[in-house]
Structure formats: structure tokens, C-alpha cells
Amino acid sequence: MSTQGLRVLIADEDREALERLGATLRDLGHEVIAFAIEVSEVAEKVASEDPDISMVVLHADDDHALALIDEISAYASGPVVVLTLREDPEFVASAADRGIDAYARPETPDAVQSAIELALRRHAELARLETKVEQLENALERRATIERAKGILMERHGVDQLTAFERLRTHARATRRRVVDVSREVADGVLQLP
Structure with missing residues (x-):
């Protein structure tokens, strides 16, 4: 995903701070798609706008910011960034537990853009890992299903593992199906192989 021209949802309890951050994001080439002030507004805005990235600004009300993060993380498909004006390792740890992808101090536009880039990369990496x-x-x-079917055939016909697997594979080839699908039917008792 490009790190320019993103659709960004921003949330904060301070309307002036939202306006300043919105201006910074627009200067960076991003589109600010919604301002969410109240926790009750967030789910609807995230669902209707599906932002590329969401940002929560922390000023004084940690609980409000954490509630915003909870709501955004529950509904957003993109990463979540926290911007904080103060160093607060305890808050950052709590925010990380709730699903943020990055945090930064929004002292300069470059710091905001760096946080966006980090969040996008981290979010993409987590998606790849998932x-x-x-x-x-x-x-x-699939392996467990095949092993279960082999065990059934071994017990039912008194054959070894290789012979049981060969019967599964032969039937799969003859019916142009995957071995795991044939194995599933054997394990479920739907298919009785000779």
C-alpha cells in the first residue's frame, strides 16, 4: 500500500487538536475522512468510511483515548496509530494491548508520516503472519484428516500405512479429487474404500 494519499480517520477529545492534525495530514497529501470525538461515533464512522489508517491523539484523558482505540481496533481493517504529546510508557503499553500499530509524538509532519509508514508496514506484516x-x-x-483416514483403512483392512495411503491416493486420482477430500469422506464414514 502506498504511504501517500491515504484516507485517514482521526479521533481526539480536543476539536482544535483534530483540526491541526487534519491540516497536517492534508499537507502530507492524505485525505481526512472523518473526525470522531465521542466513542459512540467511532464504530459508525469506521464502518461507513473504512479508512486506510486511523489515528487517535492523546492529550489528557487516557481512558477516553483507550476507549477510542478499543472501538477503532474492533471495526477498522487498517492500522491504528496513537499520537501523544507526552512520554507515557504505561499508556503506550495499554494502547499496544488494544491493538495499535505505531505511536509517535506529532511534533513535525515528518514524525506523523513516519508513524503512518511504520503502522502500515507493521499492519501488513501482521496480516502476512496471520x-x-x-x-x-x-x-x-489436512495432515490430521489424512492420518485419521489412513488409520481407519489400516484397522479396517489390516494394511500398513503405505498401503492405506496408496488406496487414498489411487481413489483420489481415479475420481480427480484431492487426497484430503477423499480422506475426509473416509474419516466421516461417507466413503468405504475396498
Whole structure:
């Protein structure tokens, strides 16, 4: 994803701060699509606008900012960035637990843009890892299904593992199907192989 021309949702309890951040984001070439002040507004704005990235600005009300982060993280498909004017490791840790992808002090437009770029990269990497985990889980599930079917055939016909697998594979080829699909039917009792 490009780091320029993003649709950015910004949220803060301070309307003046929202306006300043909005101006900074527009100067950086981004489109500010919504201002969300109240926690109750966030879900609707995120759902209707589907921003590329969301930003929460922390001033004084940690609980409000954390509630905004919770809501945005629950509904947004893109990354979440926190901009804070003060160093607060405890808040950043709490925000990280709620799903932020980056944080920065918005002292300069470059700091804001750097936080955006970091968040986009981190979010993309997490998405890749989630996909990889899903692929591995699916592979393990397929393997377990094939092993279960082999065990059934071994017990039912008194054959070894290689012979049981060969029967699954032969039937799969003959019916132009995947071994895992044939194995699933054997394991579910739908298919009785000779």
C-alpha cells in the first residue's frame, strides 16, 4: 500500500487538536475522512468510511483515548496509530494491548508520516503472519484428516500405512479429487474404500 494519499480517520477529545492534525495530514497529501470525538461515533464512522489508517491523539484523558482505540481496533481493517504529546510508557503499553500499530509524538509532519509508514508496514506484516499461521493450521488439519483416514483403512483392512495411503491416493486420482477430500469422506464414514 502506498504511504501517500491515504484516507485517514482521526479521533481526539480536543476539536482544535483534530483540526491541526487534519491540516497536517492534508499537507502530507492524505485525505481526512472523518473526525470522531465521542466513542459512540467511532464504530459508525469506521464502518461507513473504512479508512486506510486511523489515528487517535492523546492529550489528557487516557481512558477516553483507550476507549477510542478499543472501538477503532474492533471495526477498522487498517492500522491504528496513537499520537501523544507526552512520554507515557504505561499508556503506550495499554494502547499496544488494544491493538495499535505505531505511536509517535506529532511534533513535525515528518514524525506523523513516519508513524503512518511504520503502522502500515507493521499492519501488513501482521496480516502476512496471520495468513501464514492460517496456512499452517490448514496444513496440519489436512495432515490430521489424512492420518485419521489412513488409520481407519489400516484397522479396517489390516494394511500398513503405505498401503492405506496408496488406496487414498489411487481413489483420489481415479475420481480427480484431492487426497484430503477423499480422506475426509473416509474419516466421516461417507466413503468405504475396498
